[in-house]
Amino acid sequence: MSAPAAPARSGAPWVIVREGEKLLDPAVLLTATGVRYQDEGPYDRDEAGVLWARWGGRPTGRPRLGDAHGPRQRRALRQLLCQGCKQPADRTADGTLWLIEDDPQGGDAWPEQLLTMHPPTCQPCADIADRYCPHLGATGSALLRVRHAEPADVRGFLHQARPGAPASRTRTDFVDFRYPLVRFVVAVHLVVALEGCTIIRRTPPRTCDTNPR
Numbered sequence: 509m510s511a512p513a514a515p516a517r518s519g520a521p522w523v524i525v526r527e528g529e530k531l532l533d534p535a536v537l538l539t540a541t542g543v544r545y546q547d548e549g550p551y552d553r554d555e556a557g558v559l560w561a562r563w564g565g566r567p568t569g570r571p572r573l574g575d576a577h578g579p580r581q582r583r584a585l586r587q588l589l590c591q592g593c594k595q596p597a598d599r600t601a602d603g604t605l606w607l608i609e610d611d612p613q614g615g616d617a618w619p620e621q622l623l624t625m626h627p628p629t630c631q632p633c634a635d636i637a638d639r640y641c642p643h644l645g646a647t648g649s650a651l652l653r654v655r656h657a658e659p660a661d662v663r664g665f666l667h668q669a670r671p672g673a674p675a676s677r678t679r680t681d682f683v684d685f686r687y688p689l690v691r692f693v694v695a696v697h698l699v700v701a702l703e704g705c706t707i708i709r710r711t712p713p714r715t716c717d718t719n720p721r
């Protein structure tokens with residue numbers, strides 16, 4: 509008896525959060541110049557001085573699709589690793605391979621300077637995502653060559669002081685690295701701007717269920 513044909517990579521993408529992992533919530537102190545951890549260590553900030561969220565647990569259990577693990581997402585973007593299998597992303601003279609949601613209304617310049625949290629990909633993992641990823645199945649996808657991915661924003665928790673009330677945190681979408689406001693964010697995910705983009709193929713939304721059984 510033979511098993512049905514399976515994708516080359518088994519399981520969910522490497523960057524996806526597993527049930528055994530969680531975002532930690534250590535005490536954050538709000539100062540006039542930004543936020544810091546009460547017990548801050550040398551690995552809590554990056555070279556730009558941005559404070560990064562801490563994660564606990566182990567990558568075990570079911571994947572939480574749609575939610576990327578912060579340190580793996582950031583490492584994949586900085587080292588250009590495939591978000592699916594952790595191997596080096598596919599690269600040619602035209603740039604690194606990227607798979608993103610398609611935007612048919614994006615205009616002639618699209619996706620130049622597009623902001624994304626998606627790390628790059630290898631060719632086999634791009635093919636798997638185009639066949640099985642529920643999100644890309646709904647939006648359609650564009651496979652690109654990208655010459656440079658410039659760190660642009662962080663997504664994380666913005667901390668603000670309110671008169672007469674303790675500091676509160678709110679989830680925020682994007683804060684530009686260049687803005688002083690970034691000092692008040694506990695960053696969760698890195699956002700890059702895609703530069704020097706060439707579209708290789710576009711895959712339309714899937715209309716039927718092609719999820720593996």
Ligand SMILES: [Zn+2]
Nearest residue numbers: 590593630633
């Ligand atoms: Zn891969």
